[in-house]
Amino acid sequence: MKLRINLKSLVKLRLLLLLPVIFFMSKQLWLTWQGYTDCAKNVKSCIVAPWGTDFITTYGTRYTQINQFLTTPTRIGYYGEPGESFGMWANNYVLSQYFMAPHVLEDKKANDTILYNLYGSQNPALISSQFLQQGWHILKDFNNGLILLSKTN
C-alpha cells in the first residue's frame, strides 16, 4: 500500500495541531470558571449583596470620626497593639495610613501628636505609661481603639 502525502493532507495535519491548543485553553477556562459557578448561579447574593462588607471597607469606618477631628494635614506618631507581630503591625499601620491620608503616620515617632491603634483590645489601659508620665495626655478617645495623645493643649 502506497502512503500518499499530498499538500492538502499536510494542511489538514497542521490545522489539526491547532485543535489541542484550543482544547487546552477551553479546559483552563472551564477549570477557572469552576471557582465561580456558585457565584454565577446566584449573582445577587454573590456580587450585589456583599458590596461594601469587605474587610478593608469595614475597617475604614473606624476612621470617620478621627478624620473629622483632625482638620489640617498633620504628622502623627503611630503605635499599634503592644506585642503584635510585624505582619499585624504593618497591615494595621498601612490601613491606618490609607484611611487617614493626608495626615502622615510615622512609625513610633513622638511628634506632638500620637495615634494609638488598639484595633484588637480597644483598651486604653494598654497605652504605654511612659507617655502619660512624661506629660502626654489623651487628646481624644474615639471609643473604637483609636486614641490620640498630645503633648500640647
Next chain:
Amino acid sequence: MFLLAFIAPIILGILFTNYYLGKLQLATPVLSVSIAVGVGIGLSSIIFITLNLIHIPALVIFIAEFAGIAYCWWKHRNLFLFTSATTTPLSSIGKIAAALGITALLATLFIFFADTTKDPHGLYDAWSYWNLRAKFISRAPYDWDNLFQYLYFFHGDYPLLHSGFIARGWLFLQQETVWVPIFTAFIFTFATVALLYAAVAHFAGKTAGIIAALCMLCTPFYMVMGDSQYVDSPAGYFFLITLVLFALADKESERQPYLYLLAGVAAGLSAWTKNEGLLFIAVLYAARITILFFSNRKHLFYELKYISLGLLPILFLIIYFKVMIAPANDLLAEGNESAASKLKDMGRYAFIWGWFKLKIIDFGKWYTNPWWLLVLYALATGFNFATNKRTLFFGLMVIAMMATGYFFIYVTTYIDLTFHLSTSLHRLFFQLLPSFLFIYFVSLKSPEYWLKR
C-alpha cells in the same frame, strides 16, 4: 455616575491617537481605541499633575479639558472618526477560536466583577501604595507635594500615572468612590487584550489575533492581576503599545515620524506608570540604536529625534517628581553599599536563575505548562521570519534586555531575596507577557495562510 470622570480622558486619548494614527489610514478601530483609552488616561494624569503642581484649581483643569475637547469638535471633527476597517471573513478554525474568545471574554468579565466585590479596594499593593497616594493628592491637592517626602514606607517615589489619574477622578466627582480605581483597572486589563488581538490580527491575521487574546484571557493570574488593581498590567500595556507602534512604523516603506513620536509618548507613559518603565526607556534606546546601526544608519538620528520628542516632556515631569517631591527609592537608597559585593556573589545568580526557571514553568497558574500550547501553535502554523524581521529582532532584544535588567535588580536588591522574588517576579513577567505574545504571534504564519493553499 463615576463614568463621567472617564469621558474627557478617553476623548482626549481618541483625539491624540487619531491625530497621529489617522494620517496613516492603517489602524483599525479596535487598534485605535485600545491605544487611545490608555494613552488618554496617561495624558490626563500628566495634565492634571502638571497643572496641579502649579496650583491651578481642579475645577479650572476640568473646565480646560472640556473646553479643549469642544474646540477640537468645532475645528477638527474628523479626529473623532475612525478609519473604517476592511473585514475579512473568518476561517473555520477562526470561528471556533472566536466562539471560545467570546465565551472567555464573558467569563472573565464576570470573574473581574466577582473578584472586585470581594476586594473593592484591590489587594495589598493597590491600597497600600497606589490608591493611598491618590488619597493624599485628592485630599490635600495643594499640599501633597510637601507630604510625599514622608511616604518612604509607602513607596512615595513610585510614579504617578495611576495615583494621579484616580485622584483626578475623585476630585472631578467630589467623591472618593472605589469605582474610579476599579474602572481604571478594568480599562487597562481589557484594553491590553483588545490591543493584543488587534495588533496580532493586523500583522498575522484574525485567527492568530483571537488565539493571542485567548492566551491572555485564559491565563488565570492575568485577571487576578487586573482586578487586584495592580499597576503591572498598565505597565505591560504601555510596553505593548510601544512595540506595536514600532512594528507599524517598520512595516511602512516611508518614514513615519508620527508613529515614532507616539511610541515615545507610550514609552514615557510606561515610566510614568512604574519605575520599570525607566528601564524600558533605556532598553528601548539601546535596542533601537543597535538595530538601526546595523540595518539603516541613515534613519538613526531621524527616529531618535521623534522618539525623544514624544518622550522627553514626560521624562522631565518624572525627573521633577523624583528630584523635588518623592523620597529616595528604597532599592537605590539601601542597596548601594552592598551592591558591589552582591554582584560578585555567584550563589545569588544561581538562586535567582532557579526562581526564573520556576516562575516560567509555573507561569500564570495554568493547570498545565502553558508553553506547550505555544510550541503546538508554532508547529501548526510554521515560522515566518522574513516578513517582519526588524520587528522580531527589535522586540526580542527589548524583551531579553528587560528580563536581564530585572535579573540584575534582584542580584543587587537589599530585600531578602526569597521574599523579593516570591512577591514580585511573577508580576514582572506579566509586564512582559503582552509584548512577548505579540512578538511570538507576529513571528508565525497565520492559520489562514494554510487554508488559502
